[in-house]
Amino acid sequence: MRNALTIPIQPWRPIPAAPSFPVHESKLVPPFERPGMVSRANLLDRLEASAAKPVVAICAPAGYGKTVLAAQWAERDPRPFVWLSIDERDNDSAVLLTYIAVGLDQVEPIDPAVLGALASRGASMAGGVVPRLAAALSAMALPLVVVLDDAHLLHDRHGLDALAVLADHLPEGSQLAVTSRGEPQLPLARWRAEGRLAELGPGDLAMDGQEAGLLLWAAGVAAPDARVAELLRRTEGWPVALYLAALSIKAQHPTDVAEVGFGGQDRLLVDYLRSVLLSRLSPPEVRFLTRTAVLDRLSGPLWDAVLGTGGSAEALESLERANLLVIPLDRQREWYRYHPLFRQLLRGSWSAMSLSRWACSPVARPSGARTMGCTRPRSATRWTPTMPN
Ligand SMILES: Nc1ncnc2c1ncn2[C@@H]1O[C@H](COP(=O)(O)OP(=O)(O)OP(=O)(O)O)[C@@H](O)[C@H]1O
Ligand SMILES: [Mg+2]
Numbered sequence: 001m002r003n004a005l006t007i008p009i010q011p012w013r014p015i016p017a018a019p020s021f022p023v024h025e026s027k028l029v030p031p032f033e034r035p036g037m038v039s040r041a042n043l044l045d046r047l048e049a050s051a052a053k054p055v056v057a058i059c060a061p062a063g064y065g066k067t068v069l070a071a072q073w074a075e076r077d078p079r080p081f082v083w084l085s086i087d088e089r090d091n092d093s094a095v096l097l098t099y100i101a102v103g104l105d106q107v108e109p110i111d112p113a114v115l116g117a118l119a120s121r122g123a124s125m126a127g128g129v130v131p132r133l134a135a136a137l138s139a140m141a142l143p144l145v146v147v148l149d150d151a152h153l154l155h156d157r158h159g160l161d162a163l164a165v166l167a168d169h170l171p172e173g174s175q176l177a178v179t180s181r182g183e184p185q186l187p188l189a190r191w192r193a194e195g196r197l198a199e200l201g202p203g204d205l206a207m208d209g210q211e212a213g214l215l216l217w218a219a220g221v222a223a224p225d226a227r228v229a230e231l232l233r234r235t236e237g238w239p240v241a242l243y244l245a246a247l248s249i250k251a252q253h254p255t256d257v258a259e260v261g262f263g264g265q266d267r268l269l270v271d272y273l274r275s276v277l278l279s280r281l282s283p284p285e286v287r288f289l290t291r292t293a294v295l296d297r298l299s300g301p302l303w304d305a306v307l308g309t310g311g312s313a314e315a316l317e318s319l320e321r322a323n324l325l326v327i328p329l330d331r332q333r334e335w336y337r338y339h340p341l342f343r344q345l346l347r348g349s350w351s352a353m354s355l356s357r358w359a360c361s362p363v364a365r366p367s368g369a370r371t372m373g374c375t376r377p378r379s380a381t382r383w384t385p386t387m388p389n
Contacts, residue, residue, distance in 0.1 A: 019094075019098045019118060020121060021095060025330065026334060027084060027087070027099060028083055028084060028099065028102065028103055029329075030067075030070065030147075032331050033075075035218070038207070038214045038215050040065065040069050043069055043200065044072060044073060044076055046200070047069075048076075050198035051173065053175070053195070053196055053197060054167060054175055055167055055176050055177075055178075055188075055191045055196055055197045056177035056197075056200075057177075057180065057183070057184070057188055057199045057200070058180070058199075059178075059179070059181070059183055059200070060181070061181055062240070063238060063239060064202055064205040064238060064239060064240070065205050065207075065239040068239070069179075069200075069205065070149060070177060070179050074147065079144050079145050079173075080142060080144045080145075081144065081145045082103035082147070083149065084103060084146075084147065084148050085150060086149060086150045087150070090154060091153075091155055091156035091159060094118060096162070096163075097118055097125070097130070097133055097162055098115075098118045098119075100133070100146065100166070101114050104136065104144075107140070107142070108142065110136040111135075111139075113132060114129070114136050125162065126158070126161070130161075130165050131165075134165050134168075134169040135169070137166055138169040138171050140171050140174070143171060143172065143174045145174065145175045145176075145177060146174075146175070146177070147179070148163070148176070148179070149179045150179065151178035151179060151180040151184040152180040152181040152184060154184060160185050163176070163186060164187050167191070206236055206238065206239075207237040207238075208237065209225075211237075212231065212235075212242050213225070215239065215242050215246065216228060216231070216246050220246065231245050288312075288319075289346050290346050290347075292338075293343045293346035294347070297329060297335055297337045298336055298337070299335045299336070300313025300314070300315070300334070316336050
């Protein structure tokens with residue numbers, strides 16, 4: 001069993017002390033940028049100009065392009081980036097700090113005692129681990145950027161306090177960047193008052209006409225300027241809504257894009273996705289999507305283990321290729337997530353009655369999931385694989 005706990009991250013150097021949970025590589029790399037992403041040149045310039053501010057907060061609602069922007073920044077900035085895609089499990093401060101320590105260690109080997117202290121569950125966080133990790137961070141030779149993507153998921157006070165300490169120990173020229181749907185529970189007010197915080201909000205992240213035109217064009221919709229302007233007005237530059245609008249327009253196979261009707265209400269987008277996009281899929285595809293939508297993130301092997309079936313990886317790849325809002329989280333195409341709106345739609349398609357048909361018992365073959373080194377998402381433990389047809 002001990003072997004299963006060894007961190008399977010290659011080609012990074014082996015960690016001297018293995019943590020008591022599997023460390024997922026997919027959390028430590030920016031999501032793979034699919035073709036058709038518009039370069040956010042102005043925002044990247046602003047991020048570059050913010051280098052003197054140790055903390056960067058990119059806060060906007062879902063779908064505003066926070067993650068895409070941060071990934072483009074990581075591509076463009078010459079400094080090494082430590083990337084961490086936050087999830088609920090990071091609300092255990094030992095987990096959160098272990099990921100940060102592993103990320104730092106990939107940039108530059110850190111004091112093995114830090115990882116040792118993190119691996120020993122008895123160690124005091126605030127009194128032992130955090131000061132050690134802060135010292136390791138401030139001793140880094142190269143300026144770096146630590147990105148915490150989806151920081152709104154963090155609510156554990158110990159972890160948040162530790163992050164505040166780390167932010168105060170960043171070496172010269174380094175930055176801690178958080179992307180978050182709402183304001184993260186970090187001392188932003190203090191950092192703002194101290195002039196140490198750079199901020200980007202929804203108004204900054206909203207696309208302008210040129211970006212919207214490029215987005216539509218890259219998604220296969222050659223819309224005239226007036227049409228782009230109309231879509232921009234209706235979506236207010238919300239990148240994901242523009243993208244969904246492009247999907248919607250394309251699916252109608254218009255001969256003249258300017259003539260295509262497109263509802264400006266978000267509800268119409270959701271209705272469109274439900275009635276047109278989903279209805280074009282085969283029943284097994286819809287069933288697969290609806291079932292897997294209970295998970296925050298999923299991999300083919302994990303889902304195979306949960307259901308005791310096979311072929312989930314191929315199904316995911318095929319759905320991704322069909323541009324079905326299935327987003328790869330790593331270059332290996334192992335982990336995926338669904339676009340939040342799409343996932344919301346899929347989850348909404350379960351009526352209360354459907355849900356009540358699901359028994360609340362442990363999932364099948366949990367040991368199978370463990371032997372693959374997968375961390376079973378908590379939500380998966382609530383459902384049985386017996387699904388309504
Ligand atoms: N620069 C861009 N070019 C093209 N499309 C974009 C761009 N930025 C965002 N989008 C569209 O919006 C979608 C959502 O972007 P992203 O995942 O970055 O949003 P987010 O703000 O991180 O959302 P969440 O809060 O859910 O994490 C992308 O999948 C893409 O369809
Ligand atoms: Mg994001």
